Amino acid sequence: MTHNLKLTNSFTRKKELFKPINPKSVTMYACGPTVYDNPHVGNARSLVVFDTLFRVLKKIYENVNYVRNITDVDDKIIEASKKKNKTINEITEEVTKIFHQNCKSLNCLKPTMEPKATSHINEMVEMTKSLIKKNFAYEANGHVYFSVSSFKNYGALSNKNLEDLKAGSRIEVSKFKKNPMDFVLWKPSAEGDPGWESPWSRGRPGWHLECSVMSEKYLGKQFDIHGGGLDLIFPHHENEIAQSCSNNSSEKFSNYWVHNGFVTINKEKMSKSLGNIISITEAVNKYSGQVVRLALLSAHYRQPLDWNDKLLENQRSTIEKWYQLYDETNEEISLELIDTLLDDLNTPGFIAKIHELYTKANKGDKKSKKIFNSACKLIGLFDLNKNEWENFKKINKDISEDFILKKIEERLAAKQKGDYKLADQIRNELLNKDVIIEDQKGKTTWKFK
RNA sequence: GGCCACGUGGCGGAAUGGUUACGCAGAGGAUUGCAAAUCCUUUUAUUCCAGUUCGAUUCUGGACGUGGCCUCCA
Structure with missing residues (x-):
């Protein structure tokens, strides 16, 4: 099939002709939900936009590999657990279930893969080790930070430079960081909080790491499309690029960055x-x-x-x-x-x-x-x-079909007698109950509003 | 403060260097007992200023306005 798909690439800020690495098989990664609270309409926009892109890609390419992750380890989940007095698992399972129901009702196709962060802790530890070994990251007091100054292209996606970031900094500076812009790859967990053994501490991974690890595992070191909401550009996607490109000694991570606007x-x-x-x-x-x-x-x-x-x-x-x-x-x-x-x-x-x-x-x-x-x-x-x-429209309506049909008959009888006043009265009565009466081709039909 | 996006008719919303989508709403008509639904016809627009051009809503510069990112966020 000949085609010319164009996508606006956030990286270049231009609309570009889409050329996949493999002409027959497209690889796409979209950031999925952090399962700590009910997904909202803003999340739905991302879901629907990338689902639609997935459908279009499937139409024009033989194979589309679409990965959407689930973030099931995060500070917000821990907070929610304490606030709602539920275990971490209860929260993540409950919200994941709602999320899947939402996907279904929005008629989103299942992605090819839906990996969870907690199933990839080992890989994240390995990547952190590797980044330390290559001097892109350092350990401090059980934490591991990515050293932003070690990555020369930092800010390329979000069009920021380090000087401006420092100037406008509202970041809470940890005393263990060498540079306020450095971000966490690994952090220690308090007792009772979810944690995994690692060479640095019993702890958990930083948020950005999972996407680097899982996209590489399922799509490769370099892939075609990476998507998400506009607000993920900085710092999330910027940090993914920094980690992955540093670790892979590569120039490119995702070839096209696609970001949806807000609701x-x-x-x-x-x-x-x-x-x-x-x-x-x-x-x-x-x-x-x-x-x-x-x-x-x-x-x-x-x-x-x-x-x-x-x-x-x-x-x-x-x-x-x-x-x-x-x-x-x-x-x-x-x-x-x-x-x-x-x-x-x-x-x-x-x-x-x-x-x-x-x-x-x-x-x-x-x-x-x-x-x-x-x-x-x-x-x-x-x-x-x-x-x-x-x-579907009958749900939430407490009116029976028998009642409606009875009313329609009454109205028909009134019409035949020429009592249009009564006929209109019946029609209005039904309309007040969200039932619309239509006389079409000699027949009377009804439907819910 | 730095960076980014946007400003289209009554509303929503595309596109385009010249013929100006589409939907809703409005107007008129067909149909109907009257409606509804449907069909036909139809009115209304490119924030402002300057520049480039034969010609700009579209390109360039500026002004004003709105929103976003710079901290978690789709």
Whole structure:
């Protein structure tokens, strides 16, 4: 298949033609969740964006190796454990389970691999040893720090230089660090906290290390795409580069860096500290997974996306409208159509094309109808068939079908008698209960709002 | 303070050196007992200033504004 996928590479800050290392097999790593608390809509954006990229890559390459990690050792998990009076395992298992449910309801495909940090402690210890041996890291009082000044390209991804970083430093400087910018590879654990034996202390790895270790293990020392939210550029991804390139004596780690923009609420970043969090579970229960998914894809992935009821209601009526032409079908989509997605994953442009297909299909064009359905499925919509979608809407509605059908009969009788006042009254009564009555081609149908 | 992104019609949101998507909302019409749904038609825009150009919303510079990163964060 010929194609020209373009991606905006955060490293060069330019849109570039994508050329994988292996022309038939693509390698992609995306930073997954730290499992300490319910994932929120901001996390969902990352999930959906990289899932969509995964789907597009699968469409044009024979093989796509997509790794998304789970961070299950972290200070925030320890805090959550103490705060909620639960064990570390209880917390991480519980949140991982919710995360997987969220992925499913958003119709995200399973990544090729989903490695956990705690299953790779040995490799992280080995990498730390190696970095010390090569003089990129040093031990101090049970801690191991990466020496930032030893890596000459430090700041290349985030476009920062060490002088500026020092000048604006808000970092808590540990007395053991040689340089305030140095970051931790290994730290000792307090008694009772999760810890593993190591040459330096009973402790745990620093956050950045797992991604370096796991990406190398499953994708190689150099791979094609590394993704995550915009806020991971510094320090997380910068530090991954420093560790991996130093240890491998290589210039490159990931060839393309892809970062998604934030979900905002009232134009402000959704974040725990601002307390403006909406969980994925909450959003999905209210609007359904695919409405949430469509909303997340309604703006280009690098732009901010403001989360509000109007946006969601809008997407909901779009999905509702599109379901009228739902079809179990699998028509091959032309490259011309996919081209919009290949241009830096332009999902809003692609959605516009779906609207156009809908219009044509609705006029009776059978081929457009098939392509319309395939296009929806390509970006992960229509995971529920029409019945399942109608059933979904019945959840949280305390009204029985029998009651609705009885009311429809009463209304029909009223209409036949010419009592339109009563007929309208019944229709309004049902509308107040979120039931919409439609008279079409001599038949009366109903559906939930 | 350093760095980055953005500023498109009533709203959301793409694209583009000249013909100006798409959705929602609005207007008119078809249909309907009236509606709803659907169909047809349709109004409205590129923050400001300067430069490059035959021509800029698009390129360059500046101003103003908004948000983000520089500490954990998708």
